[in-house]
Amino acid sequence: MNGAQAVLESLKKEGVEVVFGYPGGAVLTLYDAVYKMKFPHILTRHEQGAVHAADGYARATGKVGVVFATSGPGATNLITGISTASMDSVPLVCITGQVANPYIGKDSFQEADVCGITTPITKHNYLVKKAKDLPRVLKEAFFIARTGRPGPVVIDVAKDVFDTEIDYKYPEKVSLKGYSGEYEGDEAEVDAVVRAIQKAKKPLIFTGGGVNTSDTAQELREIVQRLGVPVTTTLLGIGTYPADGEGFLGMAGMHGSYGSNMAIQECDLLLCIGMRFSDRVTGKVAAFAPHAKIVHFELDAAEVNKNVEADLRVLGDLRWSLPLLRDKLSKAADDFRSRFAPWLEQAVARAKEKPFGYLEEGELIKPGALISKISSLMPRDTIAVTDVGQHQMWAAQFFNVYEPRHFLTSGGQGTMGYGLPAALGAKLGKPDSPVVLFTGDGSIMMNCQEFATIADNDIDLKVVILHNSILGMVAQWQRLFYSHHYSQSELKGKTDFVKLSEAMGVKGYRLTKKEELETVLPKLLSEKGPMLIDVMVPEDEDVLPMVPGGKRLDQMVLGGKD
Amino acid sequence: MQKYLLAILVDNKPGVLTHVSGLISRRAFNIESISAGYTEEPEVTRINIVVSVESDRELDQVVTQLSKLIDVIKIVNLTKLPSIARELVLIKIKAGKESRADIKNIVEIFRAKIVDISPENVVVELTGQQSKIDGFIDMFADYEIIEIARTGAIALSRGPVPVKEM
Ligand SMILES: Cc1ncc(C[n+]2csc(CCOP(=O)(O)OP(=O)(O)O)c2C)c(N)n1
Numbered sequence: 001m002n003g004a005q006a007v008l009e010s011l012k013k014e015g016v017e018v019v020f021g022y023p024g025g026a027v028l029t030l031y032d033a034v035y036k037m038k039f040p041h042i043l044t045r046h047e048q049g050a051v052h053a054a055d056g057y058a059r060a061t062g063k064v065g066v067v068f069a070t071s072g073p074g075a076t077n078l079i080t081g082i083s084t085a086s087m088d089s090v091p092l093v094c095i096t097g098q099v100a101n102p103y104i105g106k107d108s109f110q111e112a113d114v115c116g117i118t119t120p121i122t123k124h125n126y127l128v129k130k131a132k133d134l135p136r137v138l139k140e141a142f143f144i145a146r147t148g149r150p151g152p153v154v155i156d157v158a159k160d161v162f163d164t165e166i167d168y169k170y171p172e173k174v175s176l177k178g179y180s181g182e183y184e185g186d187e188a189e190v191d192a193v194v195r196a197i198q199k200a201k202k203p204l205i206f207t208g209g210g211v212n213t214s215d216t217a218q219e220l221r222e223i224v225q226r227l228g229v230p231v232t233t234t235l236l237g238i239g240t241y242p243a244d245g246e247g248f249l250g251m252a253g254m255h256g257s258y259g260s261n262m263a264i265q266e267c268d269l270l271l272c273i274g275m276r277f278s279d280r281v282t283g284k285v286a287a288f289a290p291h292a293k294i295v296h297f298e299l300d301a302a303e304v305n306k307n308v309e310a311d312l313r314v315l316g317d318l319r320w321s322l323p324l325l326r327d328k329l330s331k332a333a334d335d336f337r338s339r340f341a342p343w344l345e346q347a348v349a350r351a352k353e354k355p356f357g358y359l360e361e362g363e364l365i366k367p368g369a370l371i372s373k374i375s376s377l378m379p380r381d382t383i384a385v386t387d388v389g390q391h392q393m394w395a396a397q398f399f400n401v402y403e404p405r406h407f408l409t410s411g412g413q414g415t416m417g418y419g420l421p422a423a424l425g426a427k428l429g430k431p432d433s434p435v436v437l438f439t440g441d442g443s444i445m446m447n448c449q450e451f452a453t454i455a456d457n458d459i460d461l462k463v464v465i466l467h468n469s470i471l472g473m474v475a476q477w478q479r480l481f482y483s484h485h486y487s488q489s490e491l492k493g494k495t496d497f498v499k500l501s502e503a504m505g506v507k508g509y510r511l512t513k514k515e516e517l518e519t520v521l522p523k524l525l526s527e528k529g530p531m532l533i534d535v536m537v538p539e540d541e542d543v544l545p546m547v548p549g550g551k552r553l554d555q556m557v558l559g560g561k562d
Numbered sequence: 563m564q565k566y567l568l569a570i571l572v573d574n575k576p577g578v579l580t581h582v583s584g585l586i587s588r589r590a591f592n593i594e595s596i597s598a599g600y601t602e603e604p605e606v607t608r609i610n611i612v613v614s615v616e617s618d619r620e621l622d623q624v625v626t627q628l629s630k631l632i633d634v635i636k637i638v639n640l641t642k643l644p645s646i647a648r649e650l651v652l653i654k655i656k657a658g659k660e661s662r663a664d665i666k667n668i669v670e671i672f673r674a675k676i677v678d679i680s681p682e683n684v685v686v687e688l689t690g691q692q693s694k695i696d697g698f699i700d701m702f703a704d705y706e707i708i709e710i711a712r713t714g715a716i717a718l719s720r721g722p723v724p725v726k727e728m
Binding site: 115119 | 572573576577580581584585588606619622623626627629630631632633634635636
């Protein structure tokens with residue numbers, strides 16, 4: 001078989017169900033093999049759409065997302081998506097065409113140094129110049145992408161490699177000298193945590209994306225159940241603990257809940273699980289959790305002590321450490337629940353005192369009201385996807401997520417344009433789960449071409465635009481820190497999103513009045529098929545609470561109902 | 563700022579040195595010197611790197627970040643181990659008839675070597691610890707140094723155990 005067929009054979013062996021991509025000169029042979037082998041493939045309308053779709057697919061399913069793109073501009077269009085996946089530890093394998101061997105290094109037509117460009121944003125990358133290397137490289141790439149701390153891997157394949165005949169044999173095992181993908185740690189570190197919990201009076205559990213990635217939400221929940229302590233999450237940790245679970249305080253951080261941020265500042269033991277202390281979550285680092293012993297459960301040694309110094313660490317895969325902690329806690333002769341009950345009660349009461357809220361004034365639909373309403377109308381297993389901006393934070397605050405891998409958002413990179421393609425990828429990966437996208441009138445334009453992909457493939461998802469005619473999050477900062485100078489953040493609002501989506505084959509509706517939340521919205525959400533709902537919301541609403549940059553978590557600007 | 567000498571064993575593949583140096587600089591750590599060469603195993607390259615960092619914690623970051631690279635097999639911090647570190651320098655000095663004897667003297671005292679000579683200049687070579695090389699260069703302050711090439715440090719630990727087995 002030729003190199004192109006070898007690639008697809010290997011994908012089959014890895015259990016790949018669908019590829020997202022876009023053809024071009026350097027991958028014509030690969031696409032011919034897709035044609036001949038009828039390999040499931042979704043043609044997006046932009047390579048950035050393909051890579052975000054693969055990312056959404058991977059986050060929703062836990063499988064590796066796979067992308068094809070041609071050389072040069074095809075490959076460079078993947079960069080934003082690769083970087084997004086890298087920051088949030090999403091497993092991807094991106095196969096890009098490279099110019100043919102004799103042309104490499106000559107600034108040939110559509111040549112780009114893809115390995116050079118993607119080195120800082122991939123877990124690993126390859127330039128394949130010999131067809132016989134393909135099976136090994138593919139085997140390694142999938143192994144690297146999905147094991148350990150997952151991440152994107154790029155395989156750049158010289159065009160002539162796809163045409164070269166090889167004796168195909170897919171390796172059974174991977175042998176990499178410097179990488180095992182397995183991370184079982186030191187049991188003594190878990191014992192130390194158990195002792196710390198036994199000494200603590202006010203322990204708080206803080207979960208991050210790692211719990212989603214490692215599929216250990218169940219173990220986490222059992223641990224919380226045993227301890228009876230309050231729980232908070234990072235943005236990427238949303239869904240690791242159910243929104244209505246006992247002791248849940250909501251998301252923490254810059255736009256986190258009052259209850260969570262105050263609990264972090266007050267607790268005496270902070271169990272941080274699979275998170276990396278982004279500046280968006282810590283506030284002023286030096287004053288983060290000042291009374292707490294910080295415990296860091298982490299797979300990636302480079303994350304420990306990178307941003308925040310941990311007092312105790314448990315280095316290793318959560319799939320190893322969390323069951324171990326659970327078992328040790330269940331054997332420990334300690335009535336944790338009654339011991340921590342006063343603290344739990346206090347933390348929960350404080351959170352209830354000042355929940356996320358908004359003022360009900362004005363004619364227009366309030367973002368908080370909209371998202372709360374949608375949350376109550378959609379089934380419990382709905383996957384919520386967001387773009388980036390105020391709507392993203394409101395979705396994180398007001399949409400109730402109950403299951404892991406059910407809240408998909410670009411956290412680390414904050415990539416506008418992520419939402420629409422990611423949502424379509426998620427729906428393809430999880431066809432039985434309802435999918436709703438919350439986006440902004442700024443973000444949606446960044447990959448709106450993917451409405452065409454959604455229409456052509458009949459991908460049933462609901463796109464909700466929080467239409468405020470402004471780049472809301474930018475405007476919020478300009479209001480707060482730049483004397484209301486709306487420099488280049490106002491959108492004139494001449495774009496008709498309903499027409500835009502309809503032009504590409506997706507039905508569109510517009511909501512302008514409050515009562516439509518009760519009268520129209522339920523009907524729309526119960527309709528089958530892809531749909532855009534353009535909701536007019538006020539221009540000057542702030543996302544609150546807010547911890548201004550460089551401030552302590554307890555120096556929140558409140559607002560809303562308080 | 564404190565200097566550390568790291569020995570990094572990596573897969574002998576194209577691009578690995580770029581991965582290593584790129585990662586260090588992109589994380590805003592400072593590379594003092596870097597050198598790479600073959601080892602007793604043909605598929606393994608050894609990169610010797612001197613980094614200057616603020617604290618042990620920062621050094622830990624350099625090591626753990628580098629360890630994440632798939633091509634990195636092993637990293638050993640040689641700074642605290644008993645080890646032999648050497649650097650090589652080549653210095654081209656302006657040297658007419660009148661200064662040649664003096665230069666020859668200095669070279670002999672340092673057990674360096676004159677490796678090239680022309681009517682106007684000499685090229686001298688010295689291997690040794692960084693401090694010795696610094697001292698050697700200082701000795702030529704009164705002469706006109708035309709050009710210097712220095713390798714940066716490479717090192718081996720003392721005793722029979724190789725880095726790959728540490
Ligand atoms: C690709 C990209 N460009 C710029 C930004 C900076 N940015 C962050 S939020 C934001 C405004 C988003 O506006 P919109 O999508 O309308 O959402 P809103 O904040 O109004 O809800 C911008 C421009 C970004 N995050 N990503």
